[in-house]
Amino acid sequence: MRIRKAVITAAGPKQRTLPLQTLIDRDGEEKSVLRILVEEVVQAKIEDICVVVLPGDETAYARVAGEHAGRLRFVHQPEPRGYGDAIFRAREFVGDELFLHLVGDHLYVSRGQTGCAQRLVELAQAEACSVSAVQATRETLLPHFGAVGGQPVAGREDLYRIDTVLEKPTPTEAEQRLVVPGLRSGHYLCFFGLHVLTPAVMEILAGLLAGGAAGVTLSAALAELARREKYLALRESDRRYDLGARYGLLTAQVALALAGRDRGEVLSRLLELLALREMDAPGK
Secondary structure (H helix, E strand, O other): OOEEEEEEEEEOOOOOOOOOOEEEEEOOOOOHHHHHHHHHHHHOOOOOEEEOOOOOOOOHHHHHOOOHHEEEEEOOOOOOOOOHHHHHHHHHHHHHOEEEEEEEOOEEEEEEEEOHHHHHHHHHHHHEEEEEEEEEEEEEHHHEEEEEEEEEEEOOOOOEEEEEEEEEOHHHHHHOOOOOOOOOOOOOEEEEEEEEOHHHHHHHHHHHHOOOOOOHHHHHHHHHHHEEEEEEEEEOEEEEEOOOOOOHHHHHHHHHHHHHHHHHHHHHHHHHHHHHHHHHOOOO
């Protein structure tokens, strides 16, 4: 089973401009966030990519994709009807195949040469099921993420069979329903922003959206998916960066730089800034 398609959602009102921003990648080259995401997908040996955008945004997105513009197909989400609706807009593109899903306002920084998406895709192909990347996250950050509960897979320290999915749970809800053996106290498995999903997700979303309600979450569909079929979570040791968070773009830029070829130069500049700050402090 080979995964051939990817879906990037980027139509949210607070999300749509973030993939257009320019950063310096690990290789020292100026690239848009969208291009960095597309290259993450291509490294996973996926070349057919659908981007969910607001009508009219496709021209700007194609322009910042650079040499990868020809790989992109665009579908529209005309109104902000929620994350679940955004993914459902790619139903015709996905068809009856498993697909990789990324959110357009996150960046992923791997410690090694293998990308986060590539590891996820390889596991999903081997297991022939949906797999979500997750990260052990302290409970104070639960309001920002969907989270999962489940049991470790025998013989693996980083793999879990998901049985529960909650969208932005409270610490009390998480403590009651999302405790996972082996995690530190006060930490839970939260979504990383990368998923490989079976087409059953589209069927579930169709049912959830049939009533016309806005605001359907992906987590709601994944909770039902866990009840229907095998669904795994892969715990990531790499890092995800939410570009929409306070100082999110700055944090992601520093992380990319420190993981790349310009690490020494960036560290020198940061130390220089800190030294100047100390010199300018009152009383100095």
